[in-house]
Amino acid sequence: MYKVIAVPVDLAHADRLPKALETAARLAKAYDATLYYVGATTETPSSVAHTPEEFRGKLERFAAERGAALGIEARAKPLVSLDPAVDLDRDLLKAFGEIDADLVVMASHVPGIRDHLISSNAGWIASHAKISVFVVR
Amino acid sequence: MPKKILLPIDLTSPDVWRHAIDAAEDLARRYGATLAVLWVAPPAAADPATLPETYLPVLHDFVADRFGDDITVEAHVRADWGDPVREICHAAAEVGADLIVMGTHMPQADETLDHSNAAQVALQAGCSVWVVR
Numbered sequence: 001m002y003k004v005i006a007v008p009v010d011l012a013h014a015d016r017l018p019k020a021l022e023t024a025a026r027l028a029k030a031y032d033a034t035l036y037y038v039g040a041t042t043e044t045p046s047s048v049a050h051t052p053e054e055f056r057g058k059l060e061r062f063a064a065e066r067g068a069a070l071g072i073e074a075r076a077k078p079l080v081s082l083d084p085a086v087d088l089d090r091d092l093l094k095a096f097g098e099i100d101a102d103l104v105v106m107a108s109h110v111p112g113i114r115d116h117l118i119s120s121n122a123g124w125i126a127s128h129a130k131i132s133v134f135v136v137r
Numbered sequence: 138m139p140k141k142i143l144l145p146i147d148l149t150s151p152d153v154w155r156h157a158i159d160a161a162e163d164l165a166r167r168y169g170a171t172l173a174v175l176w177v178a179p180p181a182a183a184d185p186a187t188l189p190e191t192y193l194p195v196l197h198d199f200v201a202d203r204f205g206d207d208i209t210v211e212a213h214v215r216a217d218w219g220d221p222v223r224e225i226c227h228a229a230a231e232v233g234a235d236l237i238v239m240g241t242h243m244p245q246a247d248e249t250l251d252h253s254n255a256a257q258v259a260l261q262a263g264c265s266v267w268v269v270r
Contacts, residue, residue, distance in 0.1 A: 001163060023265075026138055030167055123260035126268045132160075134267045135259045 002031045002132075006077070006101035008092060009037045011048045011058055020136040021066075024105035027134070028072045036099050037063045038077045040088060052080045075099075089124045096131065105134040138168040139265070143234035145175045145225050145254075148199055157240030157269040162204060164238070171209045173232045174200055177221045178214060188216050222257040229264055236265045 007024035014021070028035035039062075041048065041055040049055035059076040067074030079095045081087055096104055108122045126133040144161040146154045165172040178192045196212045204210050213232065215224045229237050241255035259266040 001160065023138070123256070126259035126266070127256040129268075130270060132156075132267065132269045133259065134265065135262075136265050137263065 002027070002033045002103045004036065004099055004101045005031070005033045005103045005105060006036045006038050006096050006099060007105045009039050009059075009062070011039055011055075011062060014062060018107055020105055020107040023134065023136050025066070025070045025072060027103070027105060028074075029070065033103075034073045034075060035067070036075050036077045036101065037066070038079065038092065038095050038099075040079050040081050040084060040091065042081060042084060052078070089121060089128070092125065093128060096129065101131060103132045103134065104129060105136060108135055108137050139164060139170045139234075139236035140168075141171045141173060141232065141234045141236075143173045143175055143225070143229045143232060143237045145177060145221075145228075145237070145239055145258075147178075148176060148195060154240040157238050157267075158203070160267065160269045161238035162208065164236075165208045165210075170236075171211065172204070173211045173213055173228075173234055175213045175215065175225065175228050175232075177217045177224045177228075180216045180218070189214050222254050222261060225254070225258050226262050229262055234264055236267060237262055238267045238269060240269050 005024055005028050007021060009021065024035060037059060039059045041052055043052065049058055056078045059078045063074040063076040077095050077099050079091050081091045104125065106122045106125065122135040126135055142161050142165055144158065146158065161172060164170060174196065176192055176196050180188055192214045193212060196214060200210050200212050213228060215228055217224060237258060239255035239258055241253040255268045259268050
């Protein structure tokens with residue numbers, strides 16, 4: 001039913017494996033879909049990475065580890081947000097389009113870029129996306 | 138994964154709900170979840186007590202016709218007094234659903250906001266919501 005599933009992830013807290021990540025992984029396995037971990041960073045250094053390149057490497061390693069552990073095809077989709085306070089939700093929508101996602105699984109509030117105290121709002125995404133959105137609470 | 142799935146449908150426009158029904162049925166089958174089908178219907182008469190008599194037989198027919206015996210399905214009817222989003226969220230709490238699966242019309246243009254009930258339920262529900270497009 002679904003081929004490409006996207007799940008926004010906060011690398012600073014991904015080790016806790018919140019419900020959204022688990023739900024996304026289960027659905028990817030059930031539908032034999034590719035799971036994209038979508039992570040947002042900025043041009044400026046954060047607690048996760050000093051540069052967008054370092055962030056990409058970390059996200060790719062995370063996806064590879066999760067994919068191997070879960071037995072699913074997992075990939076990384078890093079995005080650089082110039083102004084996450086304004087654009088994060090819109091940047092996420094654009095990223096979902098770039099990977100041709102047909103389903104997004106996300107917590108009702110995704111921390112996103114922790115250092116900037118910005119969160120993405122699943123309600124906004126659910127209202128604006130053209131694809132299916134699974135809001136996990 | 139879900140134990141009880143609330144599936145609001147409107148039997149007057151089943152096409153809108155086709156994908157949602159498929160998705161909910163598939164989840165229910167995979168995870169052994171109970172499917173609670175809900176019809177938020179306009180009150181047929183001033184007395185809402187007559188609502189179940191009017192709509193439940195139709196909903197039961199639909200449920201019996203649409204779903205196989207391998208999943209547990211409940212049929213629920215609630216009166217639509219102008220705020221179906223509220224009725225759906227309340228129904229989810231009442232039946233103990235941990236997931237709502239809802240169909241919606243697709244936004245047409247890039248900047249079009251989906252004002253559908255599904256998007257509103259995604260905002261307001263106390264449990265997980267799957268907006269199926």
